[in-house]
Amino acid sequence: MRSPEELTVAFRAAGLKVTPQRQLLFRLLHNNSTHPTADSLFGVASGLMPGISLRTVYQTLTELAQMGEIQSIEVGTGSQRFDPNVSDHHHAVCDECGAVHDVYVKRTPELAGLHGFAVTDAHIVYRGVCADCAGDAR
Amino acid sequence: MRSPEELTVAFRAAGLKVTPQRQLLFRLLHNNSTHPTADSLFGVASGLMPGISLRTVYQTLTELAQMGEIQSIEVGTGSQRFDPNVSDHHHAVCDECGAVHDVYVKRTPELAGLHGFAVTDAHIVYRGVCADCAGDAR
């Protein structure tokens, strides 16, 4: 996604208002590679702006996703996650700690054996154990 | 998954009982390629066995999944889907009609750029428009 400053301009250009809540979320998402859920973002946001509502977090995330600034992903952890990295990439989920990592593949495989399906998007979810957890003597 | 008859044996061997409810679900899942949700299965089951509970459907699906007879998949449609095809394959979801199709790829791409992640599973979800919907003049 673009920087908070650029988003400020973009929001106003789109007839949307730039509120303190939105600015906070812009900042929390910028360069954020943790793939937060709405609720986890709400947790952090609440610490910095007591009184902000979960509803507002959901709303802003939805808007950002509609504008193409972030992408909403579903990696089988029960709730939606949001990713400010909108480049063409995939995800690796650690079964130990639940962390989600961005991954890139050389070439997404074409699908075979399904006649006439026009693919618009392909998303790979890898599962396994991340380096941190494998290192543990857990 | 195995046939209803084989599952009957397997369940008893595992100390589980073979009830009419379970037998019905075995039959409804066998050779079922619709990737049903718990609720859609419940709908069909209810027609054939009035009074069966959604709880029982969930429970049996969970057991079958734990036994490795079916697999639980998440393709971004809001609810879990179940697939009696447990071979190594992937899925294509039609954005028009919501249908989920099994697809196979020659070789799942290895992930690059994530040092030390031990992959145990990779699942690809393709999105697009299926042949039936593309043909429509909708």
Next chain:
DNA sequence: ATGCGTCTTCGCAATGATTGAGAACAAATA
């Protein structure tokens, strides 16, 4: 700087999917 119109936020209720608990019930075995 002020006012006004429109967009936002917030709080709460509602929805949909799934799971927990316990009483009543039924399959399997002796």
Next chain:
DNA sequence: TATTTGTTCTCAATCATTGCGAAGACGCAT
């Protein structure tokens, strides 16, 4: 057939997400 043990059902609870309306705040024009 009796007994044991697992199962089903009902109902409530939980979690994630969305709908709604009143109260509030941004931003443009003045």
